[in-house]
Amino acid sequence: MKEVHAYADGRLVRDETEVVGEFPLVIRVNDRELVTLVASPHDLRFLVAGFLRVQGFVGSVDDFQMLSVCNDYGVANVRIKGELPETLKPILTSGCGTGVTYSLPGAGEGNLRVADGEPVTPEAIFALMEQLARKAEQYKVHGGVHSAAVGALDGTLVLHAEDIGRHNTLDRLAGEALIRRMELSGMLLVTSGRISAEMAAKAAGLGIPLIASRTSPTDMAIRICQEAGITLIGYLRGGTFLVYTHPQRLSAAAE
Known part of the structure; x- marks a missing residue:
């Protein structure tokens, strides 16, 4: 616990709080x-x-x-x-x-491609994000951390990770799956943080066909996902989301 001074109602009072480890x-x-x-x-x-x-x-x-x-x-x-x-x-x-x-592919290289697979329901994506929110224990305690999870096509959460760096959460998932001899190819990735080019490239290398975030992707991430065949979803909240690439993977009517 860290001693702090909390300001409220015009007064500073001594208090204690948890802080994020770095x-x-x-x-x-x-x-x-x-x-x-x-x-x-x-x-x-x-x-x-x-x-x-x-x-x-x-x-x-x-x-x-x-x-x-x-x-x-x-x-x-x-x-x-x-x-x-x-x-x-x-x-x-x-x-x-x-x-x-040490390996960040740029748009146009075309060296990563995720295999086509079964369609994904919006309900499965919402279910994974809801489970991720429930699993985010460190954020509940003191905030300041990112979380990510991979899950099956039916919306069952398989692995979960938290870290101060959103890029580290995906590394942690990849490492735990490797050590436990689990296959990530074909699984869905949900994350609390922004989707960058690095995140998109890592997901493509792991064979992940869909990434969903509560916030936005970058333009380079969109290009990488487009070329890699990954369905990229942002602003997933309150029963709605935006699909930036490959909406055909979703089992929902597209207009």
């Missing part, structure tokens, strides 16, 4: 310092595994020879099969606190 984590891969992620301090192995997965450095849990997180020193030591590329060019993204990626 944890810098250095990731070392094959004795090479790769990146420092700023994240929430819980379940860091999922975050590390997911970050390396969405960057394309690992493809399965069997690619890890070692994954050790030392919370005391803020270091994750990882050993993977094979070697990292000799040259890595980090890209600072629009994530909260600035995210980082």
